[in-house]
Amino acid sequence: MKSTPLDKLIGQAIGETNRPLSRAAIDRYQAERLRSLVASCRDRSAFYRRALTAAGIDRLRGLEDLHALPLTTEADLRAHGPEMVCVSLDDVARIVTLHSSGTTGAAKRLYFTAEDLERTLDFFHLGMEQMVDPGQTVAICLPGTTPDSTGHLLARALERMQVNSHLLGLVSDPQAAAHAVAELRPDVLVGFPVQLLALARMAAHLRLNLAPVRSMLLCSDYIPDSVCHGLRQLLGCEVFSHYGTVETGLGGGVDCAAHCGCHLRESDLLVEIIDPRTAAPLAAGQWGEIVITTLTRTGMPLIRYRTGDRGRLLAGSCPCGSVIRRLDRVTGRFNQVRPLRGGGQLALPELDELLLALPGLLDFSASLADDHGGEQLRLCLTTLPGHGEAVRRAAADQLTRYPALREVEVALTLAPGPLIHYAKRVLHEQRKDQAP
Template sequence: MPVTQLESWISLQIDLPRKTVLSRTALRRWQLDRLRATVDLARTHSPWYRKRLQDTVLPETEDPTVLVQALPLTTAEDIRAHGPEMLCCSQAAIERIITLESSGTSAAPKRIFFTSDDLKATKGFFQYGMRLVVGPDDKVLVLLPCQRDNDVGNLLVAALNEAGIASRAHWPPHDPEALARAVHEHEAHCLVGLPQHILALARHPRSGLAAAHLKSILLCSDYTDPCVREAIAAGLSCRVHIHYGSTESGLGAAVECKEGLGCHIRENDLLFEIIDPDTGVVLPPDTVGEIVFTTLTRTGMPLLRYRTGDIGRLKSQRCSCGSILTRLTDLQGRLDNAITFPGQGTLSLAALDQALLAQPTITSYEAAVYDPPDATPESPPRLALDLVVRPGSQRTGEDLARQALLTVPVLRQTVLAGQLTLEISTTEVPFERSHTAKRSLSDKRHLSQREYHAQRS
């Protein structure tokens, strides 16, 4: 079977001789050694981990997936409360700090710390992971933040240019018409960016201007529903790949090859598990659950069994492309992007995506449930939806959205039962979200209409 350039790079990273074909045995051995070393680093140099792991006994095993289960799980709340105490180096050794605000909540932000070695590892993954997406002569336009040297957009552009792949950044990409011109002027063969920005481009009347040279697109930084992927592929006439990653995972974690059968994991740096989100128990192979990862080479702020809150599945079978790397598949968004209506069911952001973003005139939306003014215990809450529609379709956008929403069983039942009302507004002006602000379905039932709109303004 052919060996991908990503596998060749990983072979070198785990100290295999040059031109050695990567094997699961060699990878497991590396992961086991690095996991033990990471635990030792955390115990020795991090005040928080020292206390956290004081009673942890690592079993004698040759299987890293068994060893890692002896460790306690780490949560986003742990990072919010104890981030600086999790460091395994001095603050002077930190090259970059990324602050993550919490979407749709008032929770404290998370701060993720990186050393220069951590950023160098990310850069290497960018260089070789992108070779699953682009060819050596392709031009790439990166639609990610690039204001500072170590912003993710600049890291990716620098990595690709060093690898001989002509790249530049374009940020912000909120205006789809301006983006179409930028893609055309750069003669880009590949775009890397958020699904909402590229969907707006694919559904814009000037999409043909952008599509002239495009061969591939890599969607990153947010959940992508299959209907969005299909719409982008059709609108821009090119392949669409998915990247899975987060700031916590080191900005890059797993990337899809041309086969489209899941995201190949950066297994030299990350060890993934799937757990039952309710019990924390590790699930059998090929089961959907919550994604958990452990960093294996992070020197600044290692994360042990970090609960991402994302839903997915691990596939260990060899990919059709020939790779033996474990893949992430069936990515379904976040566990906390859901609201339960007693007696009717649960509404998820994924269900809203499937209903709304399948409509060819809708390019993005924001959603929240809040209490009406002068609400009584009997007053039904309101689902507020702010829709961005393609130019020229604002008049029909609200009616189409309402019809689409009532195809979602929990919404139809809740609205018909008088337990929810819909409040829909449309605009042709795109939202200007921060790159780190994920889309969310916000439960604001403790807020009145006035408080909700004041908070958003």
């Protein structure tokens, strides 16, 4: 089995290209970068200077001091973002602004220099090498109109590899997208997990041939098992997973041919897992909150940033032979787990596993609402044309077997047409006592 191409990326970064990467060499490199990151943040950022002083950190010895560093939160980013920038605004090449739904406070802004974006390009380039060869075609179902957005950077990375790329945009109309992909006949498809599943299901329904697609890269949202399974069954292609957020610099980690977790971009990112309640560090194998430290980011470095994503690191080496750390499949966000009044909790990824396994379903929206003193889970199902009632019955049957919903009324409706969502998946909250 071929080792992950990230071995090459990280070998180049740490200056060890002539021999197999060792864990000790990566750890030495990360310790050195962490020391200089902390020194530079203290010099250049008022926010970090205050935080490091308050934590009593003068200088770091090495990775053993990582857990003494203060954590950074999304609230810090919103309130103090500009104070975290370590370069002059003239050197900022791109600012990404994120407004989260339901939040009325300041927007979250992340600042990147050209050097930061170049490192993301390098990661995209090497990550894609295992999926596509020069002269082949990749269809990118991501937004790409903004310069240096994920879709745009990916297209630039593919251009370097003499690979043809076509930015098709997000899939909101699976019928139109299925026709576009069938016409283009790409070798590789890249996009949001549920959107690509909807596209593949619609193509099968319309008897459109997507056979040239030999691999897919799922990105930009957590990846339910039911989606991977559905795509492999429908297209018989290899399915790769990517983990990345704006905070990780768009690229974070990608799996290898062994498909046993995403190899992390350890030349640029230090990833740890903490207990979300106590903030205590957790060992490989234990599930908790993913925390990232950017080791090379020049524009707006992040020290121990709490992503809010639920995941775990995998212990040991990968079957591909690489010692680069691996992140298991991310299973959603902690703020998307909703307590239920009758006890227990409801998490959208669990609904995804139950419902997206139904072959006629393209997508669904979910919200929790008040209902005559009780609570109601409202699900609106988007299905293949002609499959609405059958999918609704099958969904009702699946949900009766879900213990958390024993005391929750479930209302299932059908969407008027086959248009789907085009953003990250969210469990909407409409219960008055739970409103943010």
